[in-house]
Amino acid sequence: MKRKLSLIEGTMYAGGQTAVNVVSSVTIKGGIRESDLHASLVKVQARHPLLSSNVWEDEAGISYFVEQHPIQRIRVRTVNRLTDQDWERESITECLTPFDTKKGPLVRLVWLKSENISNLIFVGHHCLCDGRSILNIMDETLSLLGQPEMEIGTYKSFSSIQNFIPAEIRDSKVNKLKIQLFSKVVKLVLLAVTFKKEIKREKPFFLHWKLSQEESSVIIEKCKSEGSSIHYALSVAFLRGFKELETVKSHSRLYCAVDMRKFLPEIEDNMLFAFPVMLGLNLPNKKTAGFWNEVREFKKDLTKKIEEMNVNALLLYSECLLPSLPGMTRYAKADKGAHDFTLSNMGKVSLSEKYGALEIESLQSPTTFFPFGNPTTLSSTYFKGQIDFMLASDEYFIKQEDALALKNNAMNMIIQ
Template identity: 25%
Template sequence: MNRLLTPSEHLMWLLGCDRAINVSLCARIRGAFSVERLVEALGWVQRRHPLLSKRILIDRQQQPCLVSQGVPPIPIQVIKRLGEEHWSQEISAQLLHPFSWSEEPLARVVLLHSPDVSDLLLTYHHIGDGLSGAYLMRDIWCEITEPGSYRERLPEIPSIDRLLPPVYGEGEKNTVDFDWGVKVDQTIQLDEAYHERIHLLHWYFSPLETNRLVARCRQEQTTVHGALCAAFLLSLYHETSSSKEIVLKCLSPFNLRNYLTIPVGENFGEYIARVVTSHSLNQQTQFWDLARQVKHQINLAVMEKKIYQGSSKAKSFLSTKPNKITTRQYAKNITSSDIAITNLGRLDIPVHQGGLELEKLYFTVTGFRHQPIIVAIATTAGKMCVTFRYQESLIPSGSAQKINTGAMEKLRSELAHAPQLSF
């Protein structure tokens, strides 16, 4: 099935034409497996997920559309693994490497290979969300370790703008009109010359630590996501060295898969809303009060149905036929925050299979030019893996490292009071 990009997909594609907007995951695999087995797994996964058998072409009306003709296999590059930090260096490069979207599928793989341990890197265009990547990585892993375990092709489903509740359908009066000719921030320039680099810091909680964090969050009547946001917001506040009250904003991608008119299941696509919460912090701000506040504001966005507005806003904006500067301004407007925290939650992926071990699973995103910090979290077999991605052009490395370490230490200090809880 060939179709036009949805407004949300079109917007991400347009932003990706300006600068790569990618998602990357890294699976640390212990044990030996052949490259041939991985190639076979990628072939099946590409057939299983319809969007991976598409490329993007411009039609006669100059609109981007997904087509299934002439799509080559998912490309794979095999590199000799050079050590424990090789994966983070390679992902930093993959995040900024654009896709040739008219000639190749919207995903690629890099294998950092060695006889005993390998890092499998999956990168794809951000017209797929983080959870899509988790499903893809699980399918690849299972096809490597137990071929045939996920031999079911997923159906092609309608575009997300047709799956939103009717109140936000086409022609609804809630569609927002934007006058971008008036609102453009003149400080946003086409400054392509500066050297841009993405840095990654990473750490993880053991299953015991993750278990205790879950228990403490339940005790405090909040979510793990709320606690993660509170830890990084407080650490960011302390790094400002301010004695005054300041307002910090946190962007949380929200999973829409269970809020659409039909189930989309494990299909690859972008099924998220971007919820921005706002918090006044001072020296008396309490950790768990802040965590509950994050949870409350996200729940409020759901109750007020703000999570459904992204597609109509994107459609209205695209009708203005934006240029690069107005597109950057739009991205800045919808994601304006001091920090973004995206949490995939607990993933149902077997970690010991076929004589191999899936030791860790990290993920991260390119993000937009104006976003200094993005924290991404994925949990497999109770092990919570955290990446802290930052742009040195927006935040010094020393400050970024202090914020990351401060948040990690704050979370660990709260675990001392956690009751025991088993999954």
């Protein structure tokens, strides 16, 4: 296999030297045999072509996924589990540890091991998987631990993003002209900002919290009664929360990660994919009375943007920017961003509560430390009747104590 990385994949690759990893942890009750864990990972790796690939660049600096020869097995690092908080320390370590993109597999596992309880920390390079993908790898691994004899098959990875664009759109002379002009404008913009210096992100942190089943139920029912969902309520609550922080410059703007799978039927939910669309949205400007009126306005704006999104144009323009990726990466590492945070709400996840003799005690939502732009990211999942949150950032952008105040204020808006 040899496939050119898409624009989003190439952005997350970030030149191969920087850690851009997705991390998610699950707490397991029950005994795990080391031989079964490795056997499960062999089958998971065999299913997904990208898990047996590395990234190489050609003479022009264009990056490609290339199949390994010989294939390097997914690595497991075993650590004695001493406390219930060990997963957070190890997750931060894994977020900050780069992959060897030229030699090793781009997924790895940390096993926090004790007699009856384990934490499995799944780590994937963001260039080949998003939060949903890492949860899928987690589900497949646990399924095979519960049923070692099970077969999960395999599939062929697509050969190019261009395959998803209809030929009449891809070959249109008008579209080709537009793309050429757009590419030249981007190059000029990047030349104008080459003087900017990279921001050193040296104090990253996680803020993790999980609502009880009762609190989660109350919030979900309240959102339903208001004609909304937890996604929109979180968006407005945290945007409002940022405005109330005196120590942080608020832009009243966020980016919502929209899963592209819903627009590309060729990409199934259980395939590895890392091509989200980032839609920028502002806190509603309309004078509305009350929190839930603002939430409904925000819902209208996001729904309209998704409906108006031209997927074919998005794919076309993204492909033409590939030669500008090195400059775009340098700029992103030096930019503070003009938004408050990025929201990745994965909703109800497809994990089972039990896998054979193993039982999931809790799930920690997928998260990452972005090394470019504003790294502040809020991730959320819903599992076993509980909403789980991970807020990741760096103290250069927001102090940890301010992030805690933000979290408390935002959650109070929703719960009250």
